[in-house]
Amino acid sequence: MFALCAGLVAAGALGTAYAFTSVNDTQEVLVVSRDINRGETIEAGDLSVVRVSVDPAMSPVAGSQKGELEGRRAATDLWAGTLLTEQAVTDSLVPVKGQSLVGISLTPAQMPSESLYSGDSVRIVTTPGDQGEVTNEDPVTIEAVVVGVSRAPETGETVVDVSVPEGDAADLAARAATGRVALVLDTRER
Template identity: 35%
Template sequence: MTAVAEKQDPNPAEKPEKPTSKKTTPKKPGQSTVATKPRKLLIASGVLLAVLGAMGAYFVIDSSSNTTTVVAVNKDIARGHVIEGGDLSSVQIPEGQPIPHVAADDARSLLGKSATLDIPTGSILNPSSVADGPAIPGEQSMVGLSLTGGKFPGYPLRDGDPVRLVVTPPQGQPVTKDTEPSTYTGTVASIQVDEVSGNTIVSVLVPRENSAVIATAASANQVALVLDGGK
């Protein structure tokens, strides 16, 4: 019995493959594949920034226009100097600021008054920095106090504040009925800090008849300052 040989293709590698077809959808003319949502968000953000910028500019302009004109000095003025027209100038400050000042319209009322303390160039004039007549009235004297913490209140002092000066017993001596401290009234004329000692130097106007007692007690560091109301 003879086996019949199976007929084979002599060149299997050369057999052509069947072409595959892929269905594609043609694009419409002008159609973009980029999503439109991000673009809308960018446009909205730009509009918001523009609105906020315009509002900010409005508030800056509006706040800068709310100013008031006040009196300043255009040169150094020494204590006791009689104010003249050439000593004064004007500057603008924001309205509502807690800065003691004299309105520019009232500048004429300052002429002929005396400076009660030294006023540096460019300073806004504090109404309490000037007084009618001499800087130190004839019935008063000015004493200087070098005060450490605890000898005066932590509340800020200002020129013109009414105060009481309490003469305290020597250090270590208890306060009793027999050693009750003496008190004297006065008015703050100026305040500054001694950069060497760190003490606060307060110049106070006091009645002339009390000045010697207060000055003696102050030199012994036996004076405390009490701030009173009623300014």
């Protein structure tokens, strides 16, 4: 009976120690103080330092980095009360000055089966018309850089957002709207 009581006391002490260290295992992290829209510059009053117990898988920004984040931009919409992560801030916006972002909806036959990634160099090529007429002229091509890729499950198409020079954006958007374009993936060697 004495051994059983001693075992229960020891188990209780271990449980109390574990609970105490779990509660006191907190760290200072940054929390968004007010809603910040994507692309807005982060200012001093936009972030607060709080002490919380954080799952390491979340990779929050340490409270000591608050000054370093001032002047950077929100990479996504940030809502008040959420923990700030490194992926939520950026130094640059897309598209950059002099560039435009154009979305192109493509069927599987209009693009390579190789997965596309942000930063890939591609060419958008005008394809023959409805009758399949092919001329001796070189097809119109517009060079672009992939910014994002998403799937439209209801149509089975892939929407590829590409960055192009401002002067090519209207022409590319008009060609893409006809559905008579194909995407060519260029080399990934740097």
